[in-house]
Amino acid sequence: MKLWLPNQQLRLTVAEIAPMPQLLHLESLDLTTLIQTGDTVMWGQANAEPLPLTQALMAQRQKIGRFRVMLGIANSPTCTPEHADHVDFIAYCGAGANRQLANAGVLQVMPSHYSELPDLISSGALRIDVLMLQLAPANAEGRYSLSLASEYLLPALDSARLVIAEINAQAPWTYSDRTLGDDDLDAILFTDRAPMENPISRVRESDQRIARHIAGLIENGATLQMGIGAIPDAVLSALGDHRHLGVHSGSLGDGVARLMQSGAITNQRKTVDRGISVGGILMGSCLLHDYAHHNRAIQLRSTRYTHDAHVLERIDKLVAINSAVEVDLSGQVNSEMAAGNYVGAIGGAVDFIRGARRSKGGLPIIALPSTAGGHSRIVMRLNGPVTIARSDAVIVVTEYGVADLRGTTLTQRITKLLDIAHPEHRAALQTQLDNE
Template sequence: MYDNKKISIEEALNLIQSGDEIVSGFCGLEPMAIMSKLHTIKDRIEDVTIWYSLGMGNYPFFSNPEMKGRFITNSWFYSAGTRIAHTLGTVSYQPVHLHNGMVRKLQINYPRVFIGTASPMDRHGYVKVALSVLYEKEFIETADLVIMEINPNLPDVGGDTEIHIDSIDYVVEIDRPIPTLSSFPVSEIDKTIGGYVASLVNDGDTFQLGIGAIPNAAAQAFTDKKDLGVHTEMITSSMADLAEGGVITGKKKTLHKGKMVGTFALGSQKLYEFMDFNPSVVLFRGPYVNDPYVIAQNDNMVSINTALQVDLTGQVCSESIGTRQYSGTGGQTDTAVGAIHAKNGRSIIALYSTAKDGTVSTIQPWLSPGAVVTLSRNNVDYIITEYGIAPMKARTIKERVENLIAVAHPDFRKEIRETAFKYEIW
């Protein structure tokens, strides 16, 4: 049964046809061996669409402008490679919420091909998509052609990660390291912001945390907390550290008590080792984990996210620099909306007060022209910079303006205040 499905990378590539739509596994399930050779079929195909987000690699099929017309790459979350390729016109952005964005595509059409990564088959005929079930299972269940790279280095993670070998058409056996995410160095400013974030998190709270230096600093500031719980889109290295330190226990959770719940994981090799055969960590499908109504079932739910820019009314841009797409909406709206609807929930946005080496304020009277509103001003309870905490919940525009000016960088406060007065932002 299994042996009959084994093929080489070249044989896998030969199965791809002109006009195909291909969905790639996410993050740690990215089929890197196949993706790195995908460009080699350019002379015999055209109009092959690849859905590829938060990519771990920088592959010729989208980084080489000569591939235009051969490959069309769509992404709902940019990383370094796709961010650059966007300027070449080889990658296009798809605005979505994380909990249903890719799955909603199935309401339009079924992509013919899914290519991902899984663990070796067990004695019962199951493999595991052990680092992401964000959307993988939905597309495996509907694709005409499912090809999986089988990698023995994947951790064994519980939840809804099993797939029977009957659901897979072909396997390509590979042995490569799992993609990791380098640790973000934490500065003194990060530590200050992290301390303010931690002051809003209580013992027994359940939290969601993103990636980056500020989230890492916040996690480091949680070390004196007790019995925290996790309900998050992404399981991170900092969460593993807190769990091993006894800070995360999940004892007070009202949903999935005692479990760290996520829909994908990305971090260090140490994180993957922590997750391996760990019954306290479970991954469930993205449409469940990041459903705001599911998130809201967690009492004392705290959503902690970062931003690139906010305006004086509390609108948040977390994904673009003006018109230029930088990352993606991701799960920010999902988790913020879920948190504000939870009993005693809180939605927190944390960011630096300036950008471009201190020459630009990230708090502006209005967002930059073309900037994307990632998070409505109605879904933010607190905005934090290194200068303090600006409460937004139940505040008028006038109060929000005053609170945000108070946490803006001192070099820009006078100018921001004068502009707000001139344009009657109150």
């Protein structure tokens, strides 16, 4: 676009007259002139966190005055309970380092379906004043990549008063819904650091047994959605002999990269986004980051797309694999609280479970070990909230087998779930039933 100024007979490009973002310097990083008392600040979750910015924010909190932070999954110790002296923490989950905040009583949990987050942000119901991003360096066209995460950052990008970006020379360039230019940014900080990585999951024998059960349910050509943790990682490791698998998930991990490299994941039979592994965020190691770098076969999308009910129902053979804290004998699922502490989330589990139920040939799977700390995770009554209702009938998998609750009565569900409970707890569960 060109602008003509007749009086001066000058022709200026938009780039020449648009304000350039403020350049920040790491050795003198001062956020107190940018962030105001009462602001709500959000940043990319997990490994997408722009660490130099978030660490400076916490260090300068007293000078800024009281403000709020909206957290996703926290893979770093940036935010600690002592920071609550000037910061109000809210989050959709208790995962990662958020658990420390929750246990200290300084985390306000916002129970929300993941699919609702974009509209909450866009409408202002969840007001985001300042957005902090970690971006990959500009390409030849001067456009930055969102790198490790797109998801709910996109609606925040359009509604925030202030956008501050860390341009990390080592952040992978990934393909997404959009790229950013200098005109999208108010301030930038150039860095050169290795992005955070997810630690390798500790996979137990029970996880491997669960994974083998699930792998036996998955057909060649199915499209996978995986939650986060040891069991989804174990499932991916058990799928090496499958062929023409696809991926449409909230998060993508190392297991996806390995199966794409081996040829097990090709995405060639997907009914939506054929040839592409679709996710919202990369949650893995440098193996995943290197594989996703400038790789068009991996694309990150907004939560509005990855968790959209109409998109999910059009994906044939959608297999949704999510974990839980406990399941009761009627088929209700608690994915949020354990021993009175908020450790999980509603997250995208309900979105994907319902999507898989509507998918032609889809499988809505909840996977969990039969015990935790010596206690049964198949229970008479939930010890926390109902995250997934019994009307959203799922396939429950433990190391002891598979209980398909679809189309079953309450009595049938009791039998099926007792069969996959730990043998040492089945008698006690039956006694509780008999005493009702």
